[in-house]
Amino acid sequence: MSTTPRRSTTRAIASPWLAGGARTNQREKKRQAVLQTAARLFNERGFHATSLDDIAERLHVSKPTLYYYVKSKDDILLECVRQALAMMQAGIAEVRQGGGRALDQLQACMRIYAGIVLDDFGRCVIRIGEDPLPPPLKKELRRLKAGIDHEFRHLIAEGVADGSLKSCDPKLAAFMLAGALSWIGRWYRPDGTLTPTQIADQGIALLLGGVLAPVPPPAARKRATRKTSP
Amino acid sequence: MSTTPRRSTTRAIASPWLAGGARTNQREKKRQAVLQTAARLFNERGFHATSLDDIAERLHVSKPTLYYYVKSKDDILLECVRQALAMMQAGIAEVRQGGGRALDQLQACMRIYAGIVLDDFGRCVIRIGEDPLPPPLKKELRRLKAGIDHEFRHLIAEGVADGSLKSCDPKLAAFMLAGALSWIGRWYRPDGTLTPTQIADQGIALLLGGVLAPVPPPAARKRATRKTSP
Numbered sequence: 001m002s003t004t005p006r007r008s009t010t011r012a013i014a015s016p017w018l019a020g021g022a023r024t025n026q027r028e029k030k031r032q033a034v035l036q037t038a039a040r041l042f043n044e045r046g047f048h049a050t051s052l053d054d055i056a057e058r059l060h061v062s063k064p065t066l067y068y069y070v071k072s073k074d075d076i077l078l079e080c081v082r083q084a085l086a087m088m089q090a091g092i093a094e095v096r097q098g099g100g101r102a103l104d105q106l107q108a109c110m111r112i113y114a115g116i117v118l119d120d121f122g123r124c125v126i127r128i129g130e131d132p133l134p135p136p137l138k139k140e141l142r143r144l145k146a147g148i149d150h151e152f153r154h155l156i157a158e159g160v161a162d163g164s165l166k167s168c169d170p171k172l173a174a175f176m177l178a179g180a181l182s183w184i185g186r187w188y189r190p191d192g193t194l195t196p197t198q199i200a201d202q203g204i205a206l207l208l209g210g211v212l213a214p215v216p217p218p219a220a221r222k223r224a225t226r227k228t229s230p
Numbered sequence: 231m232s233t234t235p236r237r238s239t240t241r242a243i244a245s246p247w248l249a250g251g252a253r254t255n256q257r258e259k260k261r262q263a264v265l266q267t268a269a270r271l272f273n274e275r276g277f278h279a280t281s282l283d284d285i286a287e288r289l290h291v292s293k294p295t296l297y298y299y300v301k302s303k304d305d306i307l308l309e310c311v312r313q314a315l316a317m318m319q320a321g322i323a324e325v326r327q328g329g330g331r332a333l334d335q336l337q338a339c340m341r342i343y344a345g346i347v348l349d350d351f352g353r354c355v356i357r358i359g360e361d362p363l364p365p366p367l368k369k370e371l372r373r374l375k376a377g378i379d380h381e382f383r384h385l386i387a388e389g390v391a392d393g394s395l396k397s398c399d400p401k402l403a404a405f406m407l408a409g410a411l412s413w414i415g416r417w418y419r420p421d422g423t424l425t426p427t428q429i430a431d432q433g434i435a436l437l438l439g440g441v442l443a444p445v446p447p448p449a450a451r452k453r454a455t456r457k458t459s460p
Binding site: 103166177181184187203208210 | 276277278279333357358359360361362365368386389393394395396398399402403405406407408409410411412413414416417424429432433436437438439440441442443444
């Protein structure tokens with residue numbers, strides 16, 4: 001048997017498989033696409049009314065392919081909620097590190113909060129919440145939420161201390177502000193009349209300044225009374 | 231065979247069965263007890279984590295007994311949510327019929343809203359919502375919710391028109407106010423530090439008046455500046 005010597009070459013042979021790093025990246029990208037599609041369907045149809053089949057269909061893949069990226073519908077929900085809360089936490093941490101007046105920081109944090117609540121994953125947090133998830137996972141999400149809530153309380157307490165905010169119970173005020181912002185995730189429809197930015201800007205202004213008309217100063221009031229009295 | 235003549239009597243014979251009306255009443259009372267117990271369990275443990283067995287156990291009855299009053303867990307949730315929304319609607323209708331200043335009516339409606347959201351059935355509306363329910367039932371509940379939302383919008387528009395409220399988008403403002411009040415149903419714990427009345431009063435005041443410290447009138451600001459300047 002004659003053996004032809006192998007041609008030694010330094011040229012890399014193009015592998016039909018992706019290199020480790022690129023493969024992980026590709027997988028992560030696809031996993032994110034699964035989560036995003038699922039979140040959008042949950043928000044459109046409700047969590048219970050959405051099946052893994054629906055998600056697979058929307059992505060043009062088979063259900064077994066889906067299982068390569070996610071374990072279950074619960075797993076998807078958990079990941080969507082976890083990512084939304086993690087983004088919120090990171091955004092708030094950045095504002096806090098930047099420092100500045102408490103009121104400015106509060107406003108910036110409210111804007112971050114509203115932005116995430118208006119987004120696919122954030123809407124899942126609000127519209128579905130952790131109720132369908134098993135207790136240990138619920139606990140993890142509650143811990144994340146509590147951290148965000150505490151930042152709001154601290155900021156409000158700082159604002160009361162520096163005189164930019166009214167004297168109030170920071171815990172209750174934090175719940176009212178975050179509550180109104182959270183609720184946006186329930187009623188917001190991407191085809192509505194207001195853009196996400198308009199909703200956030202006008203909504204935050206209403207929450208900070210209230211809805212009551214400003215009371216005119218006493219002098220103006222007296223003038224107004226004089227004008228109408230005979 | 232001798233026949234003893236029946237003793238004719240006008241005295242009513244006590245029936246071991248309750249008369250029609252009383253029986254219906256008893257059944258309705260028991261059905262309400264089932265709903266109330268279920269709502270409390272849903273709020274404590276979550277809708278998914280509560281089984282019909284849990285509800286039966288808490289009521290010291292068998293599961294077949296439960297089925298005499300309700301068809302399913304979905305049926306219970308629907309009824310809890312429906313009753314909460316109906317109470318809200320009735321309360322708001324009463325305020326509207328009473329008339330008076332738009333701001334006073336708005337405040338009264340917000341108090342009714344908060345009161346129901348702090349209650350067992352109302353907390354179900356907020357914590358669970360209609361997501362687990364089949365589409366036709368969801369639709370019914372959304373119709374009820376939309377009616378309540380419209381009353382808030384009208385009241386805000388009237389308040390803007392009579393000058394007691396700031397110029398604002400009544401739709402957005404209604405969503406922000408009702409949203410913050412709704413969210414109470416998510417965070418409220420009966421063992422918390424504030425009573426339901428304190429939460430409602432302080433929460434409504436924060437929403438109407440905002441959290442910003444009042445800006446002192448120009449004269450006072452000038453005086454304050456003079457004081458600190460050399």
